[in-house]
Amino acid sequence: MNIERILAIAHKEWREIVRDRFFLALAFVVPTVMLLVFGYGLILDVENIPFCVVDYDKTPLSRDYAYRFIGSRYFNFKGEVEHEQKLRSLFERSQIRFALIIPPNFERDLRAGRSVTVQSLIDGVFPFRATTSKGYVLAMNTAFNGELLTDYFSKHVGIPPDQAEKLAQPVNIQLRYLYNQELRSTWSVAAVMIMFVLMVSPPFLTAMGIVREKESGSIYNIYCSTVTRTEFLLGKLTPYVIISTINSLILWALSVFLFGAPFKGDPIFFFFASVVYVVCTTGIGLLVSVMVRTQVAAMMITVVLTVVPAVLYSGLLIPISSMEPMGQFQAHLFPAMYFTDIALGSFLKGVGIKELWGKVVALAIYAAILWAISFMLFSKRPKS
């Protein structure tokens, strides 16, 4: 291996990138734009669920019950509907996602000490939204029941209301959110998006690199030169790794200074881990580039290999531990998941090398395998 030749190749590649001004700009603009759009737009909280109420009772108590939903920030009241027959078309046109139907004699029955059944309809098309809505509905109902019970106790057992409350609610739950006390989704999104952007953009930058030379025929210059394949690939990729490393710094700065995500961990460790991750994802682009013959194919395969794992198998939406064994197995095959732990750990949890070294090692092994396979597949003596 000759350092000079590697540098020469890297220099040539760098010149080529710099002369394609538009591409150079895109190489830096794309990651930044992605982080900005997602940071502002990807709100994962389920809030403002549009809903309406069918109140057949129209008494103070039924209104009090409905008002718990109307006043909540989780729901967005769209108005009252006279009859439940009108609900179906509202659901079909996605005007509402949830409806509450209060039966007649709601107040009379409750006052008489009978139990009452309230119907609630939820649009199940988006399951995550549906389960969360269901959770909110049941939680509000439990709270309402607690108050009803307190009332009932104080009237029928004959004790003052504050004592009845104690009696009615024996177990008090103290809830604490660790790492993100106010549960701000922007904080998590900003941290996780570094993972996402660095999973998707470096492979795209790189994937075209070698195929382009193959497609245009300029690769023959390399085939007939004294440059070895290791030197060629290393030199070829150095500029892309550098660009992506600079991008990782830009993304970090945007997350911290623009989105205000707290960075509690060790910056040097995080930087080092990001470089390993970038080398790893660049390796995906390299592998694709070596494998295929045309740039169109390289584009499509890169999409397949990066976008889906980065969304579904990274822990962005769902933690790996709650997947089925099959899903867990798939997740371990992609590097995204390890870096999600590193990013969330370094940003929100404030942990460092002691807790996360295993993930960095996993990424390094992953990178080594990718690069090794690419070196083996790349040949200076093309068939046919």
Added chain:
Amino acid sequence: MLGEEFKLWWIRLWSLTLKELLQLSRDGFLIIAIVYMFTLDIWLSGNVHLELHRATLIVRDADHSEVSRELIANFRYPYFKLGGEVFDEREGIWMLDRNEAIVLLDIPENFMRDLRSGRTVDVQVMVDGSNTVIGTLASNYAGRIIGEYGLDRALERIKFHPDKLETVPRVDVRVRVWYNPNQEDFWFLPISELLTVITILGLMLPAAAAVREKERGTIEQLLVSPLTPAQIMIPKVVSMTLVVIVGTAFSLFGVIKGVFGIPVKGNLGFFFLTVALYTVAVSGMGLFISTFTRNLAQVAMLVLVVAMPVVLLSGAWTPPEAMPVWLRRAIHLSPLYYFIEMSYGILLRGAGFGALWDSFLGLSLLGSISFVFGAYRFRRQFR
């Protein structure tokens, strides 16, 4: 005479469409990628749960009584799974730090004694908030489990017999979930993934087909041929739309209905019409992108910056209701937003044209604007 010309026009269109399809079919890796996207990729996305499922719970039980064990037993599959017991809080937080657990339940000493003697007992629940979605769900469920447990204990305290439950005022909520009664998320994700695949292919294939000619220089040949710009452009769109429609049919019947057994309720003709309309709309965007770029590397980066936000923010992954107001307005400019409305409407809710006409109108309008604009820019390159 006019008839001859008309016939020639169609023959040229047809042969160029054929040429595009041939070119595509000779790229083995590309075919593999497209087939993968319409089959395995959709299948993979069906293995992911989008709700609280087996969230790991660890317990610090300082009481070790039958009552505390009863409470712990209420945290069960499918929402939670017990990840073991720790002996102090520090050890528990260490496990949360290392992402080995999501919830830490802390039961104080004398839990049983205090509960039986009529005092109020505090139970501490610590939830990992670094993933806000899971954090919300986990705390929701934990709150409900502990709340219901408390209510049962309260009734026990006044020596209340469960058979007499009818005489306590109480609101029962009967939750009915429409369109997906068991909330099986494997209904949602594969469809969402299919829509994403259609978007990415519809954007990339025509853009790539157009730029490739520029990069290779074959555009010169087309320019000196007796073809009009429209005759060059339309075949690229038509052939790629055909590929997308065939792929969609494949994954709809093969994977979505076949493997997952998701019931498709609506009119399939209407659905495929929508797919075609949407693909043409997106192709317009693809052609538009192609006019800005000189090589495929640029196309790849531009598609990335256009496609990712459109896909992630149009409601395929996150609810539009929760977005900031400006973004909720902005997504009305995304054809995918209407496409998602219509696809879920047709496939899961069985909605017809009557319920979806406004989305259909929006999609047609946006589609024609983007296509006409893309075509205009594409034509202008030839001057």
